[in-house]
Amino acid sequence: MTDQTPYIPPKVWSWDAENGGKFASINRPTAGATHQQPLPVGQHDLQLHSLATPNGVKVTVMLEELIELGKQDAQYDAYLINITEGSQFGSGFVEINPNSKIPALVDKSTTPETRIFESGAILVYLAEKFGAFLPTEPAARAECMSWLFWQMGSAPYLGGGFGHFYAYAPEKIEYCINRYTMEVKRQLDVLNQNLAQRQFLCGDEYNIADIATYPWYGALVLSNIYDAQEFLQVSSYEHVVRWAEEIQQRPAVQRGLRVNKTWGPQEQQIPERHSSQDFK
Numbered sequence: 001m002t003d004q005t006p007y008i009p010p011k012v013w014s015w016d017a018e019n020g021g022k023f024a025s026i027n028r029p030t031a032g033a034t035h036q037q038p039l040p041v042g043q044h045d046l047q048l049h050s051l052a053t054p055n056g057v058k059v060t061v062m063l064e065e066l067i068e069l070g071k072q073d074a075q076y077d078a079y080l081i082n083i084t085e086g087s088q089f090g091s092g093f094v095e096i097n098p099n100s101k102i103p104a105l106v107d108k109s110t111t112p113e114t115r116i117f118e119s120g121a122i123l124v125y126l127a128e129k130f131g132a133f134l135p136t137e138p139a140a141r142a143e144c145m146s147w148l149f150w151q152m153g154s155a156p157y158l159g160g161g162f163g164h165f166y167a168y169a170p171e172k173i174e175y176c177i178n179r180y181t182m183e184v185k186r187q188l189d190v191l192n193q194n195l196a197q198r199q200f201l202c203g204d205e206y207n208i209a210d211i212a213t214y215p216w217y218g219a220l221v222l223s224n225i226y227d228a229q230e231f232l233q234v235s236s237y238e239h240v241v242r243w244a245e246e247i248q249q250r251p252a253v254q255r256g257l258r259v260n261k262t263w264g265p266q267e268q269q270i271p272e273r274h275s276s277q278d279f280k
Contacts, residue, residue: 022168026086031098037090042077042274049079049093050103052261054159054215055119059103060273061256062126062133062211067276068252071130073109078259078273120152123208133207140202147201147209150190155216157183167226181232184220188237191217195239199246210247218244255279 015029039049046063050056066074081087081102088100097104097117105122107114107129116125127134135141162180165173191213194201201209219225221234221241228234235241247253259273270278 019170023084026083026088031100032089033091033094034086034089035091037087037092039090039092039096040077040079042079044075044077044274045107045109046074046076047079047106047108048076048103048260049081049096049105050260051081051083052257052259053083053102054155054219055101056103056260057215057256058119058212059105059122059126060259061215061253062123062208064252064256064259065211065250066126066130066132069130069132071132074126074130075275076273080260080262080271082262118152120148120212123148123212127208133211135202135205135207140205143202144207144209148212151209151213151216154187158187158216158220162228163226166228166231185232188217188220188232188234188240191243192237192239195243200243206247210243214244214247214253218247222248 017028018024039047041047048059048063050059052060060078063074063076081093083102087093088097088102093104094100096106096115099117101117103119103122104115104117105125107116107125114125116122124134135144157180162177162184165176165180169176191201198204200206201213217240220232221229221237222244258268258270258279260271261269262271263269272278
């Protein structure tokens with residue numbers, strides 16, 4: 001490590017609005033709306049407000065999988081929340097997600113309307129509403145929920161930890177990169193050992209645990225997020241790669257990856273989705 005003056009935390013922390021790297025302009029230590037911005041409302045009962053980050057992809061994949069099963073009540077409107085412009089702090093979005101993070105879903109079929117925020121909660125809500133991708137037998141359900149909550153607890157180490165310090169932080173800090181790299185590789189090994197014995201995370205059946213985990217760890221091993229494939233030696237996790245490749249071939253997954261996307265090749269972008277015709 002290079003010689004540096006040790007950082008000594010102050011007695012009382014104060015916010016440095018300029019410090020924070022790529023996302024400094026949208027990070028702040030307070031909650032709540034910063035401006036008035038009502039949300040648009042479409043024709044379907046299910047109204048999604050999101051962006052095609054891994055957490056957003058979880059929900060669009062789930063909805064497209066439900067439609068693939070023939071559940072037409074799962075048709076939805078997907079509106080873009082541009083987090084780099086601070087849309088998540090608009091008054092309408094904060095009403096449906098006080099945590100100001102994508103994704104957030106409104107179900108207009110209930111009285112009163114139901115809001116659901118946090119991607120894992122949305123997956124469970126949709127699985128229970130439509131009776132799909134969530135086992136009902138107690139042991140199988142417990143296994144599914146265990147892997148779902150594993151993903152919810154583990155991914156912040158991948159994204160906010162490794163991804164931030166390796167790819168986005170204004171300076172490279174050896175200790176931070178090493179700490180989070182070790183944890184991400186441990187997580188990949190957890191997945192790899194499990195998938196050595198199973199086709200999907202919970203066994204022979206694809207479910208919401210796979211839908212939740214694929215957008216993070218599948219993207220890591222297949223799509224080179226954070227430009228870290230070589231650094232992490234992701235090809236050595238052969239069972240994770242096999243699992244991710246199999247999921248990526250699913251038509252519903254391919255559609256879900258495009259919704260609320262505003263980067264990459266033009267033909268892969270569908271910033272807003274209002275019907276299945278939007279994919280043609």
